Amino acid sequence: MPTSHDDAAPTAMLNRVASLLEVFSARQALTLAEITRYSNVPRSSAHRILQGLVQLGWIERQGAGYALGLKMFELGCQALQQRKVPEAALPVMADLHRRTGLTAHLSVLAGTHVLHVERFGIWPTNGDRWKVGFKQPAAQSAAGRALLAQMDEAAWPELQYAVAAGIRNRAELDRNLAAVRARGGVAVDADGYERGLTVVAAPISGGDEGKGFALSLCGPSRSTRIEPVVAAVHSASWAISHSLSDVPRHSASQARAAHRVVTPAMILRTSEATVAAVGGR
Secondary structure, three states, X not given: OOOHHHXXXXXXXXXXXXXXXXXXXXXXXXXXXXXXXXXXXOHHHHHHHHHHHHHHOOEEEEOOEEEEOHHHHHHHHHHHHOOHHHHHHHHHHHHHHHHHOOEEEEEEEEOXXXXXXXXXXXXXXXXXXXXXXXXXXXXXXXXXXXXXXXXXXXXXXXXXXXXXXXXXXXXXXXXXXXXHHHOOXXXXXXXXXOOOEEEEEEEOOOHHHHOOEEEEEEEEOOOOOHHHHHHHHHHHHXXXXXXXXXXXXXXXXXXXXXXXXXXXXXXXHHOHHHXXXXXXX
16 A cells, blocks of 8 residues: 655656746756756755756756747647636737837736747747746836736735836835726836837736736837727627626627627727827828
8 A cells, every 4th residue: 555655756846846846937047056956956956856847848958948849839729728817818918009000918827937838939039038938027018017006915926116217116016906906907108128129018907817827918118109099908808808797698699789789800900090099191
């Protein structure tokens, strides 16, 4: 008969693997020394486990360091694809990008950061922080603050404050979140997280499916007109939330008899003049 002692070794190993993987949640490439320090796993054990994870494709070597491998990203994407939010968001994001010329992101709260899971648009092209699969600190990003503003503070993750540009302390965060709430839940980050870049984000609701997701648009600060972008993002996030809700469960004929059915495309068309003004056209 198996004993608790028999189960202890596998459990301890799983805990060490989890500790090693978790150190990458807010970082990219790390050296063995850094991984050992952050995870508190002995160096010899960490090296042995990392070698096994490299063989599995969960971790990859980058020069003298280690980083999350494509296999981890693939598994994460598969998990997200099983949810309804990306499916509901993609057509709205594509239309929003086409109409405004700005880059649309779908992001989800992942611990202390927001993780980009979908993107329409190729700008900005410098750096990795705006690519799918990469993270930004929740308190420093527009998407993160849009989500924090609607959350109970008791549910907040541990937040990271900036040393220079960005949100530097709790008082600044509170003032920013007050402005987010006054704007109907839409967060604006102009030259904060990254100089020359303006990002506008709004949370997605729609029950448990939409919990923790945010939609955002980003563009060059010199040409992005904030108020039209706020209107566009607010309408688009509402459209996604509406499609995730339980409202359209009646038959089409019943819905038309009760009221005109509202679709994401219709919602975006109603503000076409506003959205077109985003790029100054």
